[in-house]
Amino acid sequence: MFENKTGRLIRCPHCFAKDMDVFLLYDDEKDEFYCYKCCFCGDLKKVNEQMQTFLKNKYIVKRYFEKK
Amino acid sequence: MKPKMYVNVIHRVGADDTEPFMKQQQICHKNNIKTTILLRPEGFNSDDTIRLIKQEHDMYGDEIALSLHAVDVQTKKSYGIREGKIWLIDFEIRKQIIVKYFEKFFEVFGYYPKAVAAYILDARTLNFIHENYPCVKAAITNCFEEGIKMFAGNQNMWHLFSDGGPWGAYYPSKKNSLIPAANKEEYCGIVGLPHLNRDMLMTITSRDDLFSGHVANVVRAKAYDLETGECPYTFDFIDMWLEQLHYNSFGYYNIFVSPIWMTDNTMLDEPGSLSIKLYDENMEYLKKKISEDRVSIMTMSEFGEWYTENIEIGTPEVNNWRDIICGTDRQMYWYIDPMMRVCFDGNIGGAICDLRPYAGRINKDTGPDTPNLYDMNQPYIISAEMRGGVHGGSLHTLKIYINKKEYCVALKRTSFIAEGNAKINITPVTVKSDGIKVTFESVIEFDGMGGMLITRRLLDVSDENAEVTFEEYDRTCFGTTQYQGDLRGCKLRIKDAEDTEELEYRYGGKELYKADAKVLEAVYPQIGTAIEMSILSDDVNGKAEEGFLFSPFITLSAKRIMKKGEELRTCLRIKRAD
Numbered sequence: 001m002f003e004n005k006t007g008r009l010i011r012c013p014h015c016f017a018k019d020m021d022v023f024l025l026y027d028d029e030k031d032e033f034y035c036y037k038c039c040f041c042g043d044l045k046k047v048n049e050q051m052q053t054f055l056k057n058k059y060i061v062k063r064y065f066e067k068k
Numbered sequence: 069m070k071p072k073m074y075v076n077v078i079h080r081v082g083a084d085d086t087e088p089f090m091k092q093q094q095i096c097h098k099n100n101i102k103t104t105i106l107l108r109p110e111g112f113n114s115d116d117t118i119r120l121i122k123q124e125h126d127m128y129g130d131e132i133a134l135s136l137h138a139v140d141v142q143t144k145k146s147y148g149i150r151e152g153k154i155w156l157i158d159f160e161i162r163k164q165i166i167v168k169y170f171e172k173f174f175e176v177f178g179y180y181p182k183a184v185a186a187y188i189l190d191a192r193t194l195n196f197i198h199e200n201y202p203c204v205k206a207a208i209t210n211c212f213e214e215g216i217k218m219f220a221g222n223q224n225m226w227h228l229f230s231d232g233g234p235w236g237a238y239y240p241s242k243k244n245s246l247i248p249a250a251n252k253e254e255y256c257g258i259v260g261l262p263h264l265n266r267d268m269l270m271t272i273t274s275r276d277d278l279f280s281g282h283v284a285n286v287v288r289a290k291a292y293d294l295e296t297g298e299c300p301y302t303f304d305f306i307d308m309w310l311e312q313l314h315y316n317s318f319g320y321y322n323i324f325v326s327p328i329w330m331t332d333n334t335m336l337d338e339p340g341s342l343s344i345k346l347y348d349e350n351m352e353y354l355k356k357k358i359s360e361d362r363v364s365i366m367t368m369s370e371f372g373e374w375y376t377e378n379i380e381i382g383t384p385e386v387n388n389w390r391d392i393i394c395g396t397d398r399q400m401y402w403y404i405d406p407m408m409r410v411c412f413d414g415n416i417g418g419a420i421c422d423l424r425p426y427a428g429r430i431n432k433d434t435g436p437d438t439p440n441l442y443d444m445n446q447p448y449i450i451s452a453e454m455r456g457g458v459h460g461g462s463l464h465t466l467k468i469y470i471n472k473k474e475y476c477v478a479l480k481r482t483s484f485i486a487e488g489n490a491k492i493n494i495t496p497v498t499v500k501s502d503g504i505k506v507t508f509e510s511v512i513e514f515d516g517m518g519g520m521l522i523t524r525r526l527l528d529v530s531d532e533n534a535e536v537t538f539e540e541y542d543r544t545c546f547g548t549t550q551y552q553g554d555l556r557g558c559k560l561r562i563k564d565a566e567d568t569e570e571l572e573y574r575y576g577g578k579e580l581y582k583a584d585a586k587v588l589e590a591v592y593p594q595i596g597t598a599i600e601m602s603i604l605s606d607d608v609n610g611k612a613e614e615g616f617l618f619s620p621f622i623t624l625s626a627k628r629i630m631k632k633g634e635e636l637r638t639c640l641r642i643k644r645a646d
Contacts, residue, residue: 023459025415025479034481036415036458038273039394
């Protein structure tokens with residue numbers, strides 16, 4: 001593995017929404033993450049917000065077989 | 069004389085769409101823009117359509133041309149076929165249908181068409197048209213980069229595969245209609261044009277059918293302000309194409325929107341009135357650019373004649389595109405000559421992300437009577453998009469070793485400064501390792517016939533005791549889809565001053581190595597292509613690696629220990645495999 005890989009692997013929220021695992025790259029000069037596959041670009045806050053919005057709309061995170 | 073962008077505005081009309089068609093015509097004419105009217109075969113039977121387009125021709129000088137894209141119902145019935153797309157019909161029947169339409173055109177208008185169009189026209193069709201109707205000056209031959217992603221975006225039901233061809237005007241080869249001819253003998257005789265200009269960045273990162281000069285396609289992408297209906301992107305799009313005049317001696321642009329998109333009867337949830345509004349605004353914008361003497365409107369055949377009189381066969385074309393829709397600084401640089409088409413991506417350190425070899429001149433005719441069937445995609449040898457990229461997939465980049473630690477330049481961002489149509493400078497990149505900073509720059513020079521001289525210059529090392537090694541790294545494969553082609557039969561070669569070693573590809577994961585290598589080569593007989601890396605610097609270790617089934621690539625690498633100010637120079641050449 002390359003030494004200059006992103007320290008922490010963070011997946012691109014836009015590619016994730018298309019069912020693809022693409023790890024964001026990090027630009028230390030601009031202090032932002034960017035995707036090499038699509039054009040997503042932003043700080044960690046933006047990454048998390050977009051991922052959470054997508055997940056919130058995609059999944060219903062609660063027990064399907066709930067006790068009545 | 070300042071270079072100009074030549075624009076074709078194209079409308080396609082049949083029998084039942086004259087009302088929205090006339091709306092489009094009126095929008096153009098009020099802006100003094102003449103059009104090319106592509107008559108669909110159904111239109112021959114409509115007195116109303118014929119009357120209207122003759123009237124438009126007489127009043128405004130619009131060109132009447134022939135749409136060959138879809139065969140009309142009556143003709144299909146008379147030949148007992150169900151296939152309607154001209155490029156997918158058996159060639160013997162296809163020829164008869166083309167003759168029928170040309171003769172009908174003559175009967176109706178008293179002359180043969182000087183321009184034709186289809187989403188795809190293969191080489192044998194263009195050759196046939198030229199031989200029988202030499203009056204044809206220009207043809208729309210392909211939809212740039214409509215292939216795999218377009219297929220996926222349309223629920224795997226849109227069988228239109230023309231990836232890998234030119235994005236602009238070109239002289240199609242007699243052997244393969246998506247390859248620019250290398251000389252006069254090879255030219256098929258009809259100037260090739262794309263179906264629409266595309267966003268040259270979104271074409272890699274997204275579906276390019278959504279990002280083009282076609283306003284309704286931009287609406288389909290929802291790339292407009294949902295509140296106001298404003299769409300600044302379409303103006304930036306025209307401006308970005310005008311920017312290309314800095315690098316080329318001319319520009320070609322076409323707007324080709326069928327009347328149906330101006331109605332509510334589309335697959336869009338937006339009303340047709342939005343597309344009409346944007347179409348109107350685009351034409352006004354073009355009118356403004358005409359008044360600034362940057363744009364000239366022509367019909368298709370007028371442009372075909374201008375092109376043959378002014379542009380030499382074999383002239384390379386480049387496109388230096390910047391992101392204008394996603395708000396990033398990402399840049400893509402494209403280059404095409406008769407031997408290859410190549411794209412460099414700024415987001416992956418200026419690496420080659422897409423490389424289509426043309427040197428093999430392979431047959432890509434389509435139809436049930438060909439081995440290609442529906443697939444006119446030109447094979448890639450690098451496609452980061454389809455066959456992996458920065459994480460071990462196909463790519464051409466630089467790796468740097470700082471005190472033995474490996475750094476891939478593809479994990480850094482950079483940008484390009486283009487010089488004309490033969491050179492790019494890749495903005496210096498700095499790699500950091502344990503407090504040591506290494507800065508280098510890259511220059512790519514094109515020779516116009518498939519050769520790229522690549523110079524990597526070490527500009528600075530913060531610690532003069534650090535050991536810095538450059539590795540020119542080229543990983544290729546071949547195919548037209550995401551799936552691997554069969555690499556058995558490929559050859560790997562490595563040469564030094566003394567001898568040549570060769571290895572036949574058997575998925576064995578073997579490697580060839582020479583301490584002072586001069587030439588590395590990967591040969592792909594399946595596509596008649598060889599990629600040759602000549603090493604122009606001294607003291608370079610060369611390696612050629614065979615892949616294996618889980619990593620099916622051929623890797624060529626040239627490695628050299630570097631001192632500040634030194635260069636690693638290689639020449640990458642796409643050539644015919646003989």
